[in-house]
Amino acid sequence: xxxxxxxxxxxxxxxxxxxxRAFTRxxxxxxxxxxxxxxxxxxxxxxxxxxxxxxxxxxxxxVHPLLPKAPPLLGKAKSVIYLHMxxxxxxxxxxxxxxxLMKMDGQDCPQSLLAxxxxxxxTGVPKMLGPQAxxxxxxxxxxxxxxxxxxxxxxxxxxxxxxxxxxxxFNHAPAQLLIHTGSAxxxxxxxxxxxxxxxxxxxxxxxxxxxxxxxxSFPDAGKSIWGSxxxxxxxxxxxxxxxxxxxLFIKDPHGMSRxxxxxxxxxxxxxxxxxxxxxxxxxxxxxxxxxxxxxxxxISAPEVMNINDEPQYIHDMYGTQPGKSCxxxxxxxxRKLVEKGVRYVQLFDWGWDAHGDGPNxxxxxxxxxxxxxxxxxxxxLLLDLKQRGLLDETLVVWGGEFGxxxxxxxxxxxxxxxxxxxxxxxxxxxxxxxxxxxxGYTHGETDEIGYSGISGKVDAFDIQATILNQLGFDHxxxxxxxxxxxxxxxxxxxxxxxxxxx
Amino acid sequence: MxxxxxxxxxxxxxxxxxxLPIGILLLGCLFQLLTINPKFLGVRPAVPLIYLxxxxxxxxxxxxxxxxxxxxxxxxxxxxxxxxxxxxxxxxSLSVYAMYRKQASEGSLNIVAVILIxxxxxxxxxxxxxxxGSDYITSALKDDGKGKAAIPPVANVQQAxxxxxxxxxxxxxRCYSCHGADKQKGKLRLDGKDFIFKxxxxxxxxxxxxxxxxxxxxxLLLPSSNDDHMPxxxxxxxxxxxxxxxxxxxxxxxxxxxxxQDLKQSEKDKALLLSFQTGxxxxxxxxxxxxxxxxxKADNAALEKxxxxxxxxxxxxxxxxxxxxxxxxxxxDVEVLKLLEPLKKQLIWLNLANTALDDxxxxxxxxxxxxxxINLSRTKVTDKGLTWLKSINHLQYVxxxxxxxxxxxxxxxxxxxxxxxxxxxxxxxxxxDEALLKKIFAKASLDFGGYVxxxxxxxxxxxx
Numbered sequence: 001x002x003x004x005x006x007x008x009x010x011x012x013x014x015x016x017x018x019x020x021r022a023f024t025r026x027x028x029x030x031x032x033x034x035x036x037x038x039x040x041x042x043x044x045x046x047x048x049x050x051x052x053x054x055x056x057x058x059x060x061x062x063v064h065p066l067l068p069k070a071p072p073l074l075g076k077a078k079s080v081i082y083l084h085m086x087x088x089x090x091x092x093x094x095x096x097x098x099x100x101l102m103k104m105d106g107q108d109c110p111q112s113l114l115a116x117x118x119x120x121x122x123t124g125v126p127k128m129l130g131p132q133a134x135x136x137x138x139x140x141x142x143x144x145x146x147x148x149x150x151x152x153x154x155x156x157x158x159x160x161x162x163x164x165x166x167x168x169x170f171n172h173a174p175a176q177l178l179i180h181t182g183s184a185x186x187x188x189x190x191x192x193x194x195x196x197x198x199x200x201x202x203x204x205x206x207x208x209x210x211x212x213x214x215x216x217s218f219p220d221a222g223k224s225i226w227g228s229x230x231x232x233x234x235x236x237x238x239x240x241x242x243x244x245x246x247x248l249f250i251k252d253p254h255g256m257s258r259x260x261x262x263x264x265x266x267x268x269x270x271x272x273x274x275x276x277x278x279x280x281x282x283x284x285x286x287x288x289x290x291x292x293x294x295x296x297x298x299i300s301a302p303e304v305m306n307i308n309d310e311p312q313y314i315h316d317m318y319g320t321q322p323g324k325s326c327x328x329x330x331x332x333x334x335r336k337l338v339e340k341g342v343r344y345v346q347l348f349d350w351g352w353d354a355h356g357d358g359p360n361x362x363x364x365x366x367x368x369x370x371x372x373x374x375x376x377x378x379x380x381l382l383l384d385l386k387q388r389g390l391l392d393e394t395l396v397v398w399g400g401e402f403g404x405x406x407x408x409x410x411x412x413x414x415x416x417x418x419x420x421x422x423x424x425x426x427x428x429x430x431x432x433x434x435x436x437x438x439x440g441y442t443h444g445e446t447d448e449i450g451y452s453g454i455s456g457k458v459d460a461f462d463i464q465a466t467i468l469n470q471l472g473f474d475h476x477x478x479x480x481x482x483x484x485x486x487x488x489x490x491x492x493x494x495x496x497x498x499x500x501x502x
Numbered sequence: 503m504x505x506x507x508x509x510x511x512x513x514x515x516x517x518x519x520x521x522l523p524i525g526i527l528l529l530g531c532l533f534q535l536l537t538i539n540p541k542f543l544g545v546r547p548a549v550p551l552i553y554l555x556x557x558x559x560x561x562x563x564x565x566x567x568x569x570x571x572x573x574x575x576x577x578x579x580x581x582x583x584x585x586x587x588x589x590x591x592x593x594x595s596l597s598v599y600a601m602y603r604k605q606a607s608e609g610s611l612n613i614v615a616v617i618l619i620x621x622x623x624x625x626x627x628x629x630x631x632x633x634x635g636s637d638y639i640t641s642a643l644k645d646d647g648k649g650k651a652a653i654p655p656v657a658n659v660q661q662a663x664x665x666x667x668x669x670x671x672x673x674x675x676r677c678y679s680c681h682g683a684d685k686q687k688g689k690l691r692l693d694g695k696d697f698i699f700k701x702x703x704x705x706x707x708x709x710x711x712x713x714x715x716x717x718x719x720x721x722l723l724l725p726s727s728n729d730d731h732m733p734x735x736x737x738x739x740x741x742x743x744x745x746x747x748x749x750x751x752x753x754x755x756x757x758x759x760x761x762x763q764d765l766k767q768s769e770k771d772k773a774l775l776l777s778f779q780t781g782x783x784x785x786x787x788x789x790x791x792x793x794x795x796x797x798x799k800a801d802n803a804a805l806e807k808x809x810x811x812x813x814x815x816x817x818x819x820x821x822x823x824x825x826x827x828x829x830x831x832x833x834x835d836v837e838v839l840k841l842l843e844p845l846k847k848q849l850i851w852l853n854l855a856n857t858a859l860d861d862x863x864x865x866x867x868x869x870x871x872x873x874x875x876i877n878l879s880r881t882k883v884t885d886k887g888l889t890w891l892k893s894i895n896h897l898q899y900v901x902x903x904x905x906x907x908x909x910x911x912x913x914x915x916x917x918x919x920x921x922x923x924x925x926x927x928x929x930x931x932x933x934x935d936e937a938l939l940k941k942i943f944a945k946a947s948l949d950f951g952g953y954v955x956x957x958x959x960x961x962x963x964x965x966x
Contacts, residue, residue, distance in 0.1 A: 068828075070817035074791055151955055202814050202830050317955050339855075341830040359966075368965045380955050387951025389879065389901040389925035472819060498742070 058481065059198065062282035063289055065234045066208050068200040071472025076436025076502075077395035078202075079338045080195065080467060081345045083331070083378065084179075086219035087172065087353030088400035089370070090421055091429040092450050093363055096163060097135040097144040100448040101406050105130030109407045113451060120170050120423040121355065121411045128449070129408035132363040132419055141440030148371040151379035157440035158382055158391070159433045160500035164444030164453025167402050167460055170423045172220035172353070175401035179460045180225040180346075182489045189229035189480075190237060191464060192344035194489045195471055197228075197235045198478060202341030204293065205300035207238035210337055212330040214242070215350030215370075226346055230482040234286060237346055242333060243325040246305030250298055265295050304340050307332050317384065319376035331377035335384055338394050349374065352400060355409050356420015363419045382433055395435025395470050397463075403428025406449045426452035430463065435470045438502045458497055465494035466501070513570030516563060517633055523559030524622055527595055530556055531615040538612065550602035557595035564588045567629075575687050576632050584632060587625035594618055635679045652676050652744060655780040660763040668762070668778060669751050672744055676733055695758050710756040713749040722748070746774050793872060793896065797823045797847050804844035811838045818850060824872075826851035834859040834881070839866040851875040855901070861887030868893055879903035879925070885911025892917055901925040903951070909935030916942055927951025 059069060092098060109126050133146035138153040143161060145153035169175035174184035181188040189197070192209040201208030211226045219225060226237025240246040252261050269288045276284040307315075307329055308322060320328045327349045334345040352370055353361060360366040378398060385391040404421035427446045433439075444456025465475040468489065475494050479486035488494075530552035536542040537549075567588055571581045598614050630638065652675040656662040673692045680687040681702075690702025701707045701717075709715040721732040722745050733739060740748075751757075754765040762775060800823065808815050812832035818824045825848045832838060834857035842849060849870050855877045864887035867876070873894050879901045888911040891897060897918050908930040915921060924939075924946055931939065936950055 068814050068816050070820050070822075072820040074819045076791075150958060150960065202828050204831060313954075316957065317953070319955075319957070319961055341828065365965050372960055372964070376955055376957075376961050383953035383955065387925070387927040387949055387953055388903050389877065389899070389923070389927075389949065392899070392923070 060232055062232075062286040065232060065286060065289065066196065066200045066204060066293075068202050069198065071199060072477070073469075073472045073474060075470060075472025076393070077434070077467075077470040078393040079341075079343055079345070080192070080395045080397065080435070080471070081334045081338060081347070081381070082191070083347045083374075083396070083398045084176070084219070084349070085352045085370075085374070085398070085400045086176065086215070086348050086350045088175070088402045088404060088423065088428070089352045090354055090363060090367060090404040091163075091427065092131055092404060092406060092421065093133045093367060094146055094148055094371070095144060095161060095429040095431075096427070096446055096450045097146070098131060098406070098446075098448060098450045101128065101450060102130035104128040104449065113407075118170065119405065121409055122405065122407060122422045124410065124413040126405075126407040126410045126422075127415070128406060129419060129421065132367075139440060141442070143440070143442055148368055149375045151375045155379055155382050155433075158386070159431045160438045160441040160443060162430045162432070162443050162456075162458055162463070162497070162500070163427075164446055164455065164457045165399070165403075165428050165430050165459065165463070166453055166457055167425050167428075170402060170425050172401060172423075173222070175425075176219055176221040176225050179399075179401055179463070180221075181227075181229065182461065182464060182491050186224050187229055188487075189231040189235065189489070190224075190226045190346075191467065191489060192226060192237050192346050193228040193231050193235040194468070194478070195344045197231050197480070198473060199343055199471065201343040203300075205296040206304060206337070206340060206342055207297070208343040209235065209237045209346070210334075210342055210344070211237040211239040211346045211348070212242055212333060213239070213348045213350070214325060214327040214330050215348070217350040219348045219350060225348075230487065231480060232286070234290065237344075240301075240305060240333075241325070242305075242329045243323070246301050247297070250301060252298070261298075262295065265291050304336055305333060307336065310336075314384070317376075317380040319380070327373050328377040331381050335381055335390075338385075338390065339388065354404065354420050355411070355422065356416035356418040357409075357411060359418060361418070361420060363421065365418070385434060391434035393435065395437065395467065396433045397430065397467065398432075399430030400428060406451050424451075432466075432500065436502055437470070438500050441500055443497060443499045456499065458495075459493065461490040461493035462495050462497050464490050466497045469496045469501070509569045510573055512566055513568075513573060516566040516570045517629075519559075519566050520563045520626075520629060523556045523563055523591075523595075524626060526552060526559055527556035527591070527618060527622055530595075530598075531619050534611055534615040537608070550599055553595055553599040553602065557592060557599055560588070560592035560595055564592050575689070576685055580628060580632055580636075580684070584625060584628040587621065587628060591618070591621050591625055594621065632685070636684065652738075652740070653747075653778055656778060657780050659775045659779045660761070662762050664751060664754075664760055664762050664765055665758045668747060672740070672748070676738065676740055676744075679737075680733075698756075708752060708756055710752065711754075713752040716752050719745075719749055719752055743774060743777055747778070750774065791874065792818050792822065792824055792850060793874075797872075799823050800825060800848045801844050804841065807841050808838075808845075811841060813838065813841070815845070824848055824850045826853075828853040829857045829859075830855075833857065834863055836863055836866065839863045842866065843869055846870045847872060849873060853877040854881055855879040857881055859883060864888070864890040867891070870894065873897055875899040877901040878905060881905055883907065885914070885930075888912070889914045891915060894918070896920055899923045902929050904928045906930045908932075909939055912939055913942060922946045923949070925949050925951070 061067065092101065105128060107128050109128055114125070131146070133148045135144050135146045136153070137143065138145050139157040141157050143156035143159075145156060167175055167178060169178050169184050177186065178184045180190045196208035209226070213219070223239070226239070228234075228236035238247070241248070245251060252258065269291060272284055272288050307320060310332065314332070315322065318328050318332045320326070320332055322329070327347070330347050334347060337345050351360070352367070354363050354367045356362050382391065382396065385394050385396070403424045403426070405424040407422065409416050409420045409422040427450055444458065445454055446452060447454050468475040468478060475488060475490045475496070479488050481487075530549055533545045533549050533552065537546045567585065571585060594614070595618060598611070598618065601611060601614070653668055653671050656667050662668060677692045679685070681690045681692040683693060688702040688704060690707060691697035691700070692707070698708060704717065707716065707718045713719045721730055722740060724731040726735045726739070750767075750771050757765065767775065805815055808827070814828040814830065815825055818826050825845060827842065827849055830853065834854050839859075843866060846869050850872055852867070852870065852873055852875070856879070859878065859881040861882075861884055864883060868890035871894060874896055875898060876891070880903065882905075883902070884906045885908055888902075888907050891900065892914055895918065898920050900915065900921065900923070902912070903925050904927070906929070909932070912924065912926065912931060915924070921943065922945070924943060926948065927950060931950065936948075940948055
């Protein structure tokens with residue numbers, strides 16, 4: 001020890017001793033009394049679900065924000081692939097077979113169904129509209145699927161249907177936000193952000209939460225449905241393109257070598273580290289680790305995001321269209337990403353809003369074409385995950401943001417030119433498969449015209465609670481402190497749908 | 503809703519009102535006893551007034567208590583004791599006030615103060631027992647069965663007596679405290695066949711053969727925010743299975759003498775009933791994803807070395823010492839695999855997919871005795887390496903997708919009794935071998951993959 005070090009050591013010791021001397025018997029008694037009170041207070045507040053939540057409960061390590069973490073409970077699913085059909089597919093043309101509705105086809109809608117209800121476009125008295133597809137029961141589970149999904153109908157014995165999902169939002173953007181963020185308003189973290197915040201991700205060379213869109217347009221709710229809200233921004237969904245470079249500007253510019261890139265990142269990081277020593281702001285460490293991840297991603301992302309190296313029979317299975325941007329390509333990509341350890345893959349396919357105001361928005365043309373574009377890919381995804389032994393640990397969810405009315409839409413009181421249905425909040429179908437979900441099961445039932453659920457009703461919070469449960473979280477305890485109170489994905493709602501858990 | 507009569511309404515204030523005289527009188531006694539020390543003589547003049555106020559409070563409490571006891575919701579015997587004790591407290595406290603007026607000796611005043619303290623405590627205890635149940639305080643010390651099943655698991659559910667072994671214990675643990683011998687809220691008793699059929703003040707509790715019409719079931723199913731929901735929301739609730747069991751029992755006629763097997767059951771009911779059977783029976787159909795035995799914490803140094811090598815090692819769940827390891831960003835060289843050895847007790851899931859793992863590396867894997875799941879897909883493992891897995895007794899999941907292993911190698915895994923999923927897509931197993939393997943592993947699910955989604959005309963055309 002040098003003289004300086006010795007002096008420093010003595011100074012520290014002296015300071016510690018002085019501090020100890022300042023503690024007298026009176027301090028002890030005072031502290032004990034106050035301490036007991038504080039302990040009691042803590043216990044009381046704890047039972048209210050408050051207190052207890054302190055900064056140390058934040059699972060955020062700014063240097064390694066995405067490092068994999070163990071879930072608090074034993075999770076069945078390691079990853080999630082969420083297939084969202086933006087625009088809301090009609091349950092009455094896909095899964096919810098209503099022969100009674102067929103009989104009422106063309107009749108005026110009874111007043112009892114309209115009283116006190118709000119619709120996005122229907123005004124006055126619309127006509128009832130029978131199912132615009134042929135239905136049959138499939139598989140050992142005898143689940144109804146229409147001829148719009150001939151491939152998927154072979155998969156019903158691997159799937160749990162939720163037939164009586166309901167929501168309280170009848171416009172696309174708020175309904176999508178509610179399903180993915182737990183609030184119809186902007187600003188809450190999306191489910192994928194919660195998942196990566198709580199679990200991190202296995203592959204540090206790839207983002208933990210990837211978003212892929214198809215159908216020619218973004219979902220109505222915009223990028224907020226994969227936003228990170230009040231969680232650290234590193235947990236927001238990374239939107240990748242399925243055409244061209246997966247991430248814009250991921251390639252080094254012409255003339256810049258890999259070594260030069262590395263050297264420049266090192267230089268930036270060195271200066272950032274100086275900054276950190278000066279200010280101790282953890283966000284700087286976060287920045288450094290993000291630069292390093294970006295550098296690694298330059299190599300790994302194009303490799304994973306490239307579906308061209310998949311064999312031809314896989315392309316045939318999914319019905320991909322290499323070189324184009326389409327749902328099938330995204331689904332194949334989703335499988336590749338999950339295989340590489342990505343935690344949450346969110347797909348949005350736009351164009352399911354079959355109002356009947358034009359041919360592409362009709363049940364007999366537009367919807368049928370949309371179904372054709374997803375039927376093969378979703379079937380292939382389930383089979384491909386299964387044969388790779390990944391379906392057990394990958395939760396696949398398919399659904400829209402709400403359902404569609406059993407009535408034909410009459411916009412402004414005038415019958416639409418094509419067969420179409422308006423937005424409907426009281427009943428729609430979502431299905432889940434893999435990740436510890438029951439196989440060949442149907443939960444919930446709607447009334448005889450598919451207008452509202454009569455048993456097994458579930459809402460967005462119930463679905464979120466179930467997804468979190470499969471990932472290993474108690475949705476009531478998985479919180480993040482923000483603005484002075486702990487926040488949950490499921491707000492104050494959510495019941496785990498135990499009936500569909502294997 | 504039935505309106506309460508005014509006396510009963512006043513009576514309901516009794517549990518609130520009583521605390522006032524208790525506090526006041528105890529303070530009076532305390533002040534009186536404090537004056538033994540001359541230092542506290544200053545409080546002496548306030549004592550008679552405190553006793554007077556306390557005594558008047560006690561009288562009010564006694565009146566409201568009497569009105570409450572008329573509702574008949576409480577056990578008669580205990581109410582009587584509590585009532586006379588309460589009345590004596592009122593009388594004594596007022597007489598003490600009189601003693602002060604008569605300037606009785608300090609000694610006798612001190613003695614009466616002590617008697618009063620004892621009397622108030624005893625009265626209060628009986629009152630508490632009436633509202634909260636006589637085992638309220640001690641139940642916090644005992645294992646009160648919260649979180650434990652209300653129905654003790656039965657060895658063979660089909661042989662059990664439906665009422666005696668299942669329904670009665672459930673009612674006893676969840677309902678008797680308010681609807682039993684001690685207390686009959688709403689004039690309803692559930693401890694016995696006659697009482698159950700008699701019903702309460704709102705009419706019949708049970709309609710045998712119709713769960714929908716039975717008030718008992720209806721109240722269980724009300725949302726917990728409803729005032730009529732039973733049990734009251736602050737009490738331990740019935741699980742969905744327990745409610746379903748009651749529904750089934752009522753639906754089948756609410757029989758008190760038959761065995762479970764003699765009552766009608768649908769497939770769903772059978773599964774429900776099975777869930778009340780003891781552990782052994784359940785284990786047969788359900789394997790656990792994590793060993794039940796305790797294990798020590800893994801060595802930190804070993805974990806650190808694996809981390810350096812890029813292996814992702816995390817606990818299977820937050821509170822567990824059991825670990826999962828993934829080589830998704832690591833190389834499966836023999837040196838790296840050797841680092842797993844110190845964790846051989848803790849490792850339960852191992853993912854080596856897409857690594858260059860070969861038969862040599864499998865020798866190290868064989869030492870990981872507690873593995874439950876292993877993913878060897880697209881590795882260089884062959885039949886030779888596969889034989890090493892034979893000694894890992896608890897293996898449930900083996901993924902051999904895209905490896906060179908053949909049916910011969912897979913057969914070697916036959917001794918693994920707990921094996922339930924084997925994935926063999928794109929492996930060396932031929933179509934001809936599939937039937938044979940399915941026979942050998944009759945209990946497990948085997949997946950040979952190679953699924954094809956045929957291209958239909960519809961897939962490539964558009965509706966116009």
